[in-house]
Amino acid sequence: xxxxxxxxxxxxxxxxxxxxxxxxxxxxxxxxxxxxxxxxxxxxxxxxxxxxxxxxxxxxxxxxxxxxxxxxxxxxxxxxxxxxxxxxxxxxxxxxxxxxxxxxxxxxxxxxxxxxxxxxxxxxxxxxxxxxxxxxxxxxxxxxxxxxxxxxxxxxxxxxxxxxxxxxxxxxxxxxxxxxxxxxxxxxxxxxxxxxxxxxxxxxxxxxxxxxxxxxxxxxxxxxxxxxxxxxxxxxxxxxxxxxxxxxxxxxxxxxxxxxxxxxxxxxxxxxxxxxxxxxxxxxxxxxxxxxxxxxxxxxxxxxxxxxxxxxxxxxx
Numbered sequence: 001x002x003x004x005x006x007x008x009x010x011x012x013x014x015x016x017x018x019x020x021x022x023x024x025x026x027x028x029x030x031x032x033x034x035x036x037x038x039x040x041x042x043x044x045x046x047x048x049x050x051x052x053x054x055x056x057x058x059x060x061x062x063x064x065x066x067x068x069x070x071x072x073x074x075x076x077x078x079x080x081x082x083x084x085x086x087x088x089x090x091x092x093x094x095x096x097x098x099x100x101x102x103x104x105x106x107x108x109x110x111x112x113x114x115x116x117x118x119x120x121x122x123x124x125x126x127x128x129x130x131x132x133x134x135x136x137x138x139x140x141x142x143x144x145x146x147x148x149x150x151x152x153x154x155x156x157x158x159x160x161x162x163x164x165x166x167x168x169x170x171x172x173x174x175x176x177x178x179x180x181x182x183x184x185x186x187x188x189x190x191x192x193x194x195x196x197x198x199x200x201x202x203x204x205x206x207x208x209x210x211x212x213x214x215x216x217x218x219x220x221x222x223x224x225x226x227x228x229x230x231x232x233x234x235x236x237x238x239x240x241x242x243x244x245x246x247x248x249x250x251x252x253x254x255x256x257x258x259x260x261x262x263x264x265x266x267x268x269x270x271x272x273x274x275x276x277x278x279x280x281x282x283x284x285x286x287x288x289x290x291x292x293x294x295x296x297x298x299x300x301x302x303x304x305x306x307x308x309x310x311x312x313x314x315x316x317x
Contacts, residue, residue: 007042007050008033014052022195024066025056031069041076041083048251049087053094057192058086066196091177093122094193096201097208098310099246100129101153103272104141105315106295106303107242108162110270113169115239117231117269119224119260120248121173123181123190124217125208130165132211141165145214149207156314157304169239171217174231178219181212201309224252225259232267244272246293247308249279261299271298274306 015029029052032038042050059067059075062082067075075083107114107129118127131145135152139161155161179186187209194201220231228243235241243264249257257279264271273280273296280296292308305314 007039010050011052018195022197024068024196025052028056028067028069028072032072035069035073037073037076041080044080045084045087051092053092053193054087054090057092057189058083058090060192061086061090061189090189092193093120093175093177093179093190094247095122095125095179095190096246096309097125097128097132097149097204098151098153099126099274099306100132101134101136101151101310102293102295102304102306102313103244103246103274104129104134104165105160105162105313106272106297107166108164109160110166110242111240113167113239115170115235115241116168116172117228117235117241117243118171118173119175119228119243119245121175121178121217121219123179123186123209123212124171124173124219125181125205125212126246127171127173127217128208128211130168132165132208134161134165136161145211147214148211149204151204151310153310154312156312157316159304159313159315170234170236172231172234173217173219174222174224174228175219176221176223178221180219181209181216198309224248225256225263228263229267232269241267241269242272243267243269244274246274247276249273249275265299272296273299 011029011033015026018026018029056067059072062075062079063071116127121127131143131148133143133148133150134141135150136155141162141164143165179190181187190205194205232241249260252260274293276292277294280299293306294302295304295306296302302316304316
């Protein structure tokens with residue numbers, strides 16, 4: 001069926017994305033793409049809920065460990081109701097703290113202090129760019145929390161690494177399903193979203209959660225199209241309002257992305273978008289093979305190519 005073909009293609013695409021990062025998920029996604037039992041189960045879900053990340057995280061949540069194919073097939077065959085309930089209730093919300101390392105140079109270029117609003121903030125781990133410290137190889141930046149993790153990021157091109165972290169006067173997040181870093185079950189879900197085999201990510205997530213728990217950022221439940229202006233009204237007028245997001249607009253329909261841009265521009269805010277290269281197609285940037293994200297300012301200027309998990313940043317001339 002056409003729906004099966006599209007779902008299978010989605011899982012093959014995920015396998016390619018996992019290649020070199022998570023051999024277990026690369027193999028699992030490849031096999032699921034040709035497995036009639038798994039595809040039949042996925043067909044019973046709304047299209048937006050058939051994501052590989054969501055299926056594998058939900059299976060991990062129920063099994064207590066990352067699934068192998070046999071365990072996943074047993075889960076689909078014997079506990080389909082439980083699996084469906086988790087997938088319908090949850091969303092993919094990895095909230096990789098290391099993305100702050102690719103956002104930091106752009107944030108530091110804006111007039112200080114800053115009032116930050118993150119769209120799709122999840123648990124708010126990427127709302128804390130001033131608390132983390134950073135290692136850019138030959139340059140280090142010290143954050144305001146001495147117990148926060150040090151985020152490593154390889155630099156390519158003329159990256160304007162700042163001498164210090166931005167001055168954040170105020171921060172807030174907006175999410176359809178915000179997570180609470182003080183709630184053990186929400187933290188468990190974030191852990192389930194990690195890919196097996198990725199060195200350093202579990203430890204980084206745990207350290208970022210502990211950092212957030214010391215002073216949790218406020219995350220509002222709401223929709224970015226309708227609730228963003230109300231959140232922005234609470235920002236202090238003396239600070240530069242910055243609205244940013246990372247790996248969020250890919251889940252929003254193309255016509256709604258235009259509405260998002262119009263909403264942000266109406267707020268007279270600085271806008272940083274860290275998304276795939278086809279998410280904001282109106283901008284021009286040099287073509288690069290294999291790049292995952294493009295860091296864009298105000299919807300018009302491409303600043304850098306970035307790794308999807310914050311491992312490197314390639315600043316454009």
